[in-house]
Every structure is written in C-alpha cells, then in structure tokens.
Amino acid sequence: MSEAVLSQPGPVALTAAPVAAVDARGLHKSFGSVHAVNGIDLTIAPGEIVALLGPNGAGKTTTIDLLLGLAKPDRGDVRIYGHTPRGAIARGQVSAVMQTGGLLKDLTVRETVALTASLFADTQPVDEVLGRAGISEIADRRVEKCSGGQQQRLRFAMALVSDPGLLVLDEPTTGMDVEGRRDFWDAIRSDAARGRTVIFATHYLDEADAYADRIILLRRGRIVADGTAAHIRSLASGRTVRASVSNLDAAAVEALPGVDEFEVRADTVSIRTRDSDAAARYLLTHTDASDLEITSHNLEDAFLALTSDPGGADSDEPSRPAEEGTK
C-alpha cells in the first residue's frame, strides 16, 4: 500500500508544471508597412498581475487583440491555459474589458450581464457579479443612461461572469476621474486576490506602478523591459547622489564605477550613477561632503529612457537590459 502511495505522482507533478496563463511565442503582426507587433515572446504565470506599458503606438492593443484572438498573428502562436484563444474563450477561461463600445444601449445593466452569462457553460450568479462590480443599485438602468465609469464597471461585471482565470483590460480607466479610477482598481484588486491573472494595458505610469506585480514595457512592437516596477526603475541608469562638498576632485569622481554624468553647481555635486553605493562611499570618505542624499529615478524617468526613440542620448543603454528582460 505504501508503494502505491509512493508511485503516485500526485500533487507534486501538478505544482511542478502548472500550465501558463499566457504562453505566446514569436508573435508578429503587421498592418501594411507598420509592424505593430514585431517579435513578442511572453509567458505569464497564473495569478500574476501584469501591466503592458508603453506610449501610443507601442503595440499594446495589437498584442491584446492577438492574445484574445481578435486578430490573427502573421507569425507565432498564442496559448491561453493551453488552449487557442478561441478555445479559451469558449471555455470562459479568458475575458476582457475593452476601452469603449461593446454594449447595447437599449438593454438594462442586469439584462446585459444576464445575457452574457447565458452564453457560457459555467458562470457566477448574476446578482453576485453585479455586487462585486459595484453596480447592484443601477441594475435596472438602461445602458445608455449610465455614466462612463458605470459603463466601465458593467464591462467589468460582464468580464467576471464566467469567472475567468485570465482577465485582460485594455486601458480600462481611460476617461475616468481620479476617484473613478481608484474605485475601479480597488474592485480589480480585491477580485484578483482570489488568484485571477490580470493583464492590463495602460499609459498611466502610476497605475502600472501601483497595481502590477510585473511591468512589461513595449516600444515599437517589441518588449524593451520586463520586471517589477523597482527593476524597471533601476534600468533607468540607477540613482542620483547629491551632496554639499567643497573639495571635490572631478577626475576621481569620473573614475568611479557606474557614473553616467555629474555636475557641480556652487557647492553642490550631483552624480547620476548606476552604483550609488560607490559614489556615496567615495564622497563620505574622500571629501568633506555633507547633507548627502540618494534618490532613485522614478518610473517616469525609466519609461522615458526606455521608450524614447533611438538616437536619443541614452538610447543604447536601455536596450541591453531589455534583451535580458525578454529572455
């Protein structure tokens, strides 16, 4: 009997190789001469909250369309929980909240959710979903009478009704006010606590920073960086070390490891460096530096550095960590 137990692969095998929520390989998609998606490989584990961040035209929406099967890749393959996008949709394993449209104006909120629910084999109770999206009070309102924020929560409710493993949000808070955005993200976040995988496209840096476990930075249809918000920040050439100092040896500072640039103004030196520890140690031990402070670059610096056009001052710098990130 103990042999039988031992020979069972059991839960070990299940946890060892969970099927990826998203497994995309070598995606390419062109519209005419524009390479909207130009070689994207992407694996997302179940439960991750991932932001697709990038300027307009970076390929966020096209990538999402490819993941959802709304567009066919010219090359490459997408698997959602091991299925084709269409197969995953038919099983209710992936749903999406789109930016605009997708609602029938003459239906009520409840009818819209009930109709959506009727299309799936396995669903959550409609009233429960309305509650979770925070639209129970307006359930009998016609869609055309709902505000933009209410319509967006209705889209969220429609996406929740099949209890999908993967939820895809394409710029979900565009046009919402600050409070609406916060409420919307609170709803998404408390929902994701149950283990739902979430991918959202955004061009709001603070949203990516605040809500994503992992940020994928896109530029011109390629992934230029992939990691936590802190990791992405660190890619933007490290930190700045500032101090008041009177006896600085410029040549010595330049020779420090990791220094990108430095400037001295009056008695204040400001060093941009990828090795802030070395700069701080030097200043404190070899100079009379005082009031020393180290600031990290914010995500916006990283975003601008990583997504700016080649030919810019720092253009070559970010591309190296980027390749690292896409591995």
Added chain:
Amino acid sequence: MIPAPAPAALSTERRVPGFGGFNRTLLGIEIKRRLRNRRTLFFTIAFPVIMLIAFGSQYKDTPLNAALPVSKGGTSVTAFIMISMAVYGAMLASTSAGGAVAIERAQGWSRQLRLTPLTPVANIAVKIIGGLAVGLLAVLGTFATGIFLGVRMELHIWILAGLTAWLGSLVFTALGLLAGYLVPSENVMQFMGPVLAFLAFFGGLFQPLKTMTPALQNIGVWTPTYGIGEIARAPLTGDAFNWAAAGNVLVWLIVFGTGAALAFRRDTKRV
C-alpha cells in the same frame, strides 16, 4: 441550482456550451428588444393594419371573382389586400431583425460577442427566430383586423396564406443581414424602409400587378416581393401553382443568403 461557493482557486476545468451558445435567455432578450423598439413595432405591426383599414375596408363587399358575390359566399378584395399586408408586415419584421446586426456592429457588440462562446451561426439563428417572432405578430395582427373587417375564408386558406407570408419572410431576413453587414450605420432601417416600400409597390403588394401597365408588370415579376405575394394569395385566388413565383422566391433567397454570408465573412475578417 446550488450557488457555487467562492472557490479558493479558480477552476481551469471548463466546459464549452452546447448549440454554439444559443439559449433561451439570449433569444428572450432579443425578442424583448424587438418589442421594446416602438419604431419597429409601428412599422411592422401597426402600419400594415392601418393600410388594410385605410385601403381594404372599402372593398369588403367587392367580390374577387365577379361571378361569385361576397353575399353568396365569395371572397372579397379585402381578403386579397389583407394577405398582401400580412406579407408586407412579416417582411418588414424580418428585414429589421436581420438589419439589427448593423446596430450591433456600430455599437461594438459584435466584437464583444467574439469574446464569448457564442458562434456566429448561433447569433444569426437568434436574429432569424427573433424576426419570425415579430413577423408572426404582424401576420396575426393583419388577420385579426381582416376578421374584424368581415373577411371570411376557409380555414385552410387562412393557414396556408399565413404560413407563406410568415415563413416566406426568411428571404428578407437574409436581405436584412446583407444590409446589416454592408451598411456601416445604425440607421439601416431608415434606408431599408423606403427600399422595402418600393419593392412592395412594384411587386404588387400595394396594388395588384394585373392592374398595372404591361411594362410595370414585366418589371414587377422580378422583384423579391412578387413571388411570396403570389404564393401567399394563391390559396385565396385559386390560381394554379405559379412556378415563376416559386423560382422568384428561391433565386432571391439564394442571392440574399449568399450575399449575407459573403458580407459577414468580410466583416469578421476585418475585426
């Protein structure tokens, strides 16, 4: 049904719904939407009834066949007009049901449906049945008005004429779908309404083809309204089976059906 407790982990074992997602809730909401649309209801149900009362009631003592007066059991011209109006009402209902895909495309609903298990075939089936449901009301409405105006026919004529008017309107569901996938606007019926009135006139639904000039008659037999009208009225007039009318229905069904299928393919490819 037992409400599922909120699962700690999301299930990855999922089923695919049967019948491509077709279900009663979907159909029920579709029909409710048709019936909530006052403009559709007016044009498909009220308008043929009003036409019948306005132009048909004056002929209730005029026999269709001069040899057999209405008072002696003959059928009236009113009955003839009633069947034509039933055909017209059912045809409007079906066209607007098919044309509704234009509204759904314009509002992004078609794209939303592509994120659900609903297959295009199931969606089109819902449009067809929704159109038939409203079309049935249009046919029953004109027939009830006819009875009120004194039309008396044998039972089998009521049934045959009614069924032909009702089911023959499937040709126009196909026309509606074709227009719905081609016209990039929500207002497809504002465009199709006059087109249908035009076809109804030249096809002999508003005025018997036989009373028109020979030139108009030669045009009329080619319109998609001609065949259904002829077949629907045949049980009443006692005319022999009209092969030209049957061919007319079949050819237009193929033309509109193929056109709708091609337009649908083009539409979904573009996303």
